[in-house]
Amino acid sequence: MSYCTNIDCLRPQNSDSSRFCNSCGQELLLKQRYRPLAIIGRGGFGRTFLAIDEHLPDQPKCAIKQLCFQEGNTEVWHKAVKLFHQEALRLNELEHSQIPKLLAHFEQNQKLYIVEELVDGQTLAQELQQKGVFQEPQIWEILKSLLVTLQFIHSRQVIHRDIKPENIMRRSVPGDLVLIDFGVAKFATNMRQLRTGTIVGSPEYIAPEQMRGKALPASDLYSLGVTCIYLLTAVSPFDLFDITNDRWVWQEHLPAKHTVSDRLCEILDKLLQNAISQRFQSATEALQTLEQEPKKLPNIPNYQRLTPINYTPLRDLLAKGKWQLADRETWDLMCQALAKPRGSYIFSSDIDKFPCEDLETINHLWVNYSHGRFGFSVQTLIFKHVNGDYGIFCHQVGWHIYNSSYANSGLNFSLKAPIGHLPSRISIGGSQPWRYPNALTVKLAACGIGV
Template sequence: MIVSYCVNPSCPEPENHPNLKQCRACGSDLILHNRYRALRKIGKGGFGSTFLGMDLRLPGNPYCVIKQLRPNAEDPDTFSMALDLFEREAKTLGKIDHPQIPRLLDYFEDQKKFYLVQTLAKGITLQKEVQKYGVLSENATKRFLVEMLPILKYIHSIKMIHRDIKPANIIRREQDKKLVLIDFGAVKDQVNTQLAASNYGQTAFTQFAVGTMGFAPPEQLAMRPVYSSDIYALGSTCLYLLTGKAPKDLLCDEVTGELLWEQEVKVSPNFAKILGKMLEVDLRNRYRMVDEVINDLDMMPYDIELQQGLISSPKKVESKPKEAQESEDNVDSENRSSTSASRLAEAIRARKARQGKSKSLSPTKITPETLLSSYAMGRDDFSNQCFNSFNLSGANLPRVNFNHGKFIKTNFEDANLESANFYHADFSRARLGRANLTKAHLLKAELQYADLRNADLTGANLDGANLYKANLCGANLTDAHVDEFQLQEAETNWATIFPDGKKRLW
């Protein structure tokens, strides 16, 4: 049942009838700024509270997030100072324009409390996701970094520092399974931080928003955050995703303050090296910029990604049976001592064995929702399964394995399928318009009558693929492995970019 929630922190009975305009318990106005009605409290912290709200002015009364900030300001001068800082902070938030960050809709002051109104990102936080489904695999954690790092790069590019990156502030959006970074109450830009420190000292706004203990690095807790502080917090978030433990629950070196996380996680040496550099207490040894992390992730050997990434389901927080753990330890030991070629062969054999087990143990019918959820939680092998007529428009599935999959009339428009494996897959009459298929493996795939208009097939391998009547108008085939006979079978036009990187005159 929808109620009208009173935002007065001292109200003894905040729930009211949805049609009331004044709280029957304390008399406070229930319509904020003559526009917004709070429906329920969804968060609380030292700075104030967060409410699910409703915009009464817009058609359909869409939901929104109302954040109430309560500065500790008793005298008029201090309140005026806090109001000035709040307006500066709101203008800072108003500059943010990114599809994976909630947009600022409004800000105002009412009854000596400050309010920010933002778009609602409906979904589940990564903290709750781990608590509900278990910890992530290494491969899923790397995918988390690959998606989060560009968001962080954008924030830093507009000279801002988030200062409170943690699993509870990252939502997996329900509609498309993409990650959304929330709670910018802690964000600081360089100008505002300097103004606050020089003009106001430790005021209401410079006192809160120092970050969360365990996730924030030492320099941030000392009120000297830098871009690298967000990288440390992102590394700490990775530890939580891999272990289910907050950093403050991990042991640390009493002399250096470094987290002793290596004994808690089991990851490849290359990934451990990246995490270690993200989590350096000494700023001189930590990554300074987001691009440095991205570059190191891109340099990780592909065979190690296969070895670590072909996991059919995420690890659970509960400990594994002793026999299973010993078996995995033996496989890891053999892998470390084998050559690159044999590691790849062993990974493929292990994957086939897992596929056999999953067929006998997992009779649950797969749906578009379960596919996206399973992938988000670390599973990336969906070989030999049927996805006919699925609506996967806009899905984010890079490097997924759809070997021998069936996708007849499936909608993959605008999907990210970079480096995906579609060996011998059937895409008859599938819709792949504007899909990202760069470096995709489409060997011997059935693509007859498939709609690939404006798809990006840069570097894709189409050897032996059936392209009869496939619509490649406007598609980018630069450096794609495809022969002239295949192209003659397909439909192309003046906008098609051929493997030589050129268009042809018709």
């Protein structure tokens, strides 16, 4: 079957041997060698065809992208043409086993065409739909494979800018991953003089700085992180981000009995940082972390650390009654005890992994210097007293039902605050805050910690 590429053709299907379309009369062969067979994809500016190359003896299959003119929008058309030419240039420069090979680039009948190697396989989006959510070993595979690819393209000053499951394909044989669709790739010729440009990419996966028209190599890393948490949860990235509290809550959406190691959580969380300075700066840095992390975070029972935690600053702040600074220091210490980056949110699932000796030390300091008013054990006692009713518990300790930032929390950093008011819940992440006091209660009981 031959397929006519005339977008206005009413009957585009033709016989294998036809030279001209029986319906509209347009020549079927592109560049007198490529015969389109069927449409396999559609986008904002054109279509992708499955085709064969009739000039070669074995008539290998290939993929042909067609850019179509949109009447009445000259500015958009010129932008699309520019991006289309850029894709051809980028593909020509990027010779890599995990990037489709460019076969041809030409214009015919006032349409632009790119002919690429056909990647025989499925996208990760298709895999997710057919097989369900991905497991941790699959995410490690994706990270290690795609980071190598990004390391390569970034070294050529190319930013993909549209990393998402639909643009990552797995070859049927031998099963390796391929990064496709460089149509919006940006040639970063001068990283120091970035200027606001057109926003390109898929909204669910786009990095904050890219949303403002500025793309960096770290923007691709962010999108890779979003891709991974989507594959782990099968939940739209829009729903994995808590806009009210400005943080990711993807761990709360993991399917039942699906666990993710702390090491992977830390790497994904760093890929997902909104602030570029807190994100991996390069694919090389991320790859090095993947290789070095087991040495830095050995699997030692009860989270024993190579470097002891220094509780002196917390003690001194509490002794001076600097409750807000002590609350923030507590957050940092909890991250350190859990081997999480400073400022990372702590989820209810993390509480079960919290080392008992660190939990006991933090609790003791708060209880001691507040004269029994504040501390984890005080909060637990109140939670038990109200029979685990989260709403009543929040009212008793003076918290809002839903978590919020320091600026909007209404917290009272003084001894006049309600009993159990501190440490605050600011450090706790997730869209189901009612899980936190219950998890804390269970953990303190397991550690034998009381008032």
